[in-house]
Amino acid sequence: MMSDFLSVSVVIPMYNAEKTILKTLESVIKQTVQPLEIVIVDDGSTDGSYQLVQSYIANYKGPIRFVLHQQPNAGVSKARNEGMKRAQGDLIALLDADDRWQTEKLARQLEVLQGHPDIDFLGSNRNGEHWQRWLFKKFEHLTPISARLLLYKTFFVTPTVIFKRSILTETGYFDESQRYAEEGNYWIRVCHDHHCVLLNESLVITGDGKPDFGFSGLSSNLKEMEKGELKNMRLGYKLGVVGLFEYLFLVIYSLIKYIRRIVIVKLRK
Structure with missing residues (x-):
């Protein structure tokens, strides 16, 4: 208590x-x-x-x-x-x-x-x-x-x-x-x-x-942010939080989000 x-x-x-x-x-x-x-x-x-x-x-x-x-x-x-x-x-x-x-x-x-x-x-x-x-x-x-x-x-x-x-x-x-x-x-x-x-x-x-990503600070580097996210997915798999198939799904899901972010940032300019 x-x-x-x-x-x-x-x-x-x-x-x-x-x-x-x-x-x-x-x-x-x-x-x-x-x-x-x-x-x-x-x-x-x-x-x-x-x-x-x-x-x-x-x-x-x-x-x-x-x-x-x-x-x-x-x-x-x-x-x-x-x-x-x-x-x-x-x-x-x-x-x-x-x-x-x-x-x-x-x-x-x-x-x-x-x-x-x-x-x-x-x-x-x-x-x-x-x-x-x-x-x-x-x-x-x-x-x-x-x-x-x-x-x-x-x-x-x-x-x-x-x-x-x-x-x-x-x-x-x-x-x-x-x-x-x-x-x-x-x-x-x-x-x-x-x-x-x-x-x-x-x-x-x-x-x-400010926008959550692609504006300033570390989050402005979308490529490196994506590498960090993929590393976190591997961590989840290693810890047993998700199994192999869900891990692979998460990787694909993350890459789709990454492409979406790039498009959003380009449209902002």
């Missing part, structure tokens, strides 16, 4: 985010239920991000503890892992340096976790999403998400998730060798071993509402 009070560590990897990081931090500071700490890992930024956050922390007078760590550029997975290793809270909430939380995000998720102590990992929707059905899957207010379902669609978006710190001991960390679709890899491993649930409420604003 969980205690009545759950402390939260917010982990934010940061790379050249001087235009967005302060808005991101403010969205955490303004939570109706505040976290124990904010752990920021600067992944070798070459702009003024690190100095900007240093100044912000120096002028902050509130109760939240800040941890600011700097490392040579090694990728977002390494940065997240370094942040999670430093986290002291009962729960870890992930956030990216160009995204923002709605003010009640932590409060709503903590309310769910307090009421359902069997939930190990909880995500939410973002950018106004609300799921009613996806193919043959009906979505309730709280919908369990399996590793198998994640092979078809990544329902968890990084800045929406919060999970028990014990997952780090039981499942481990992000695969630092995978630069694209790395979050999908981690979610599959976590959901293979734990009770993972989607809270069907939109509590996060990602990327200022």
Whole structure:
């Protein structure tokens, strides 16, 4: 059973985010239920991000503890892992340096976790999403998400998730060798071993509402993203989440989605 009070560590990897990081931090500071700490890992930024956050922390007078760590550029997975290793809270909430939380995000998720102590990992929707059905899957207010379902669609978006710190001991960390679709890899491993649930409420604003792919950041490299997704499918097969024939179907399904994305991006231009 969980205690009545759950402390939260917010982990934010940061790379050249001087235009967005302060808005991101403010969205955490303004939570109706505040976290124990904010752990920021600067992944070798070459702009003024690190100095900007240093100044912000120096002028902050509130109760939240800040941890600011700097490392040579090694990728977002390494940065997240370094942040999670430093986290002291009962729960870890992930956030990216160009995204923002709605003010009640932590409060709503903590309310769910307090009421359902069997939930190990909880995500939410973002950018106004609300799921009613996806193919043959009906979505309730709280919908369990399996590793198998994640092979078809990544329902968890990084800045929406919060999970028990014990997952780090039981499942481990992000695969630092995978630069694209790395979050999908981690979610599959976590959901293979734990009770993972989607809270069907939109509590996060990602990327200022930019398109989900082909716009900027790592997701703009569609070819590498597809390689990452195919690697995640192989992971699902190796873990026994799906059998051989379903794995082959998933590969074909993924390639069809990849072609569709290319067409959509070209039509956008």
